[in-house]
Amino acid sequence: MNTTPNTSAGLGLLAGKVAFITGAGRGIGAAAARLFAQEGARLLLAARTEAQLKAVTEEVRAAGGTADHVVCDLADPAGVRAAVERAVDLYGRLDVAFNNGAAFVPPGPMDQVAQDDFDHVYAVNLRGPWLVMVAEVAAIRATAGTGAIVNNSSVGSLGANPELPAYGAMKRAVNSLTESAAVTYGPEGIRVNAVAPGGTLTEMIRTWEQDSPGLVERLKAHTPLGRSADPGEIAQAAAWLLSDRASFVTGAVLRVDGGARL
Structure with a gap:
């Protein structure tokens, strides 16, 4: 296998690659869709809200990119598998994936987290990434042969998270899945990493701000x-990790937090 990164002038970071993105209807996922298309990837965008997905897809196409979308709830195992298979049906292969989709629960101490909220954030933020990674590995293995996956974690997973204990716990578990997958699939040439954003100006943090005024x-x-991060700055880190420029990086949880955890 040729492990030398392709650095040809004029080629985008993701030129020639088929990319699958979850949570692509808004925030970091939508920013990733725009960026990955600019960097040469063909996209399948997944999220729960079709209107948002359609808007991002049309925006990418209007800018000259290649994109399609599929409605997918990460809490639905059959829907997750079908969404990944759709990428292969559309483009004949899967090279890279950005597992960005997540659910948010109301902030508060652990004893005030409703069991239904805990179960929901588990189903979407932990079981969902596990399900989608399994499907992505199978698709990459069967088509491109080698590739890369990036999971979206959080700096809130790297220590105590008393305001969002369930969210932080699920994201910390995603870090563990990321590291385990990196060891398991590295010998096949499939790299698995995560980004851990700090405060980022997304709909999620604006919702949190409403519950905790002054949070931002x-x-x-x-x-x-x-300052806070722009969603595009997190997308830039994910694009690099998915690209051949990061060909010797796997099992990393990359902080993109403006130094907040230093």
């Missing part, structure tokens, strides 16, 4: 760069 400013105060 508190996060900025603990961030050496002094």
Whole structure:
């Protein structure tokens, strides 16, 4: 196998690759869709809300990119498998995947987390990434042969998370799945990494701000760069990890947090 990264001038980071993105209707997932298409990937975008998916798909196409979409709830095992298979049906292969989709639960101490909320965040934020990774590995193995997967974690997974204990726990478990998958599938040439965003201006953090007024400013105060991230900045990190430029990187949980955890 040729392990030398392709650095030909004029080629995008993801030129020639088929990419599958979950949670692609808004926020970081939508930013990733725009960026990955600019970097040369053909896309299948997945999320629960068709109107949002359709809007992002049309935006990518209007900019000259190649994209389609499929409605997918990460809590539905059959739907997850069907979505990944759809990428292969459309493009004949799967090379890379960004598992970005996640659910949010109301913030609060652990004893105030409703069991239904805990079960939901488990089904979407932990079982969902496990299901989709299994399907993606099978698709990459059967078509492209080698490839890369990036899971979206959180800096909230790297230590105590008293405001979002269930969310943090699921994301920490995703880190473990990422590392285990990297060891398991590395010998086949399938790399698996994660990004761990800090405070990022998405719909999720705006919802959290409503429940905890002043949250965004508190996060900025603990961030050496002094600001929140734009969703596109997280997408840039994911694109690099999925690209051949990161050909010797696997099992990493890359903090993209403006120094917040230093």
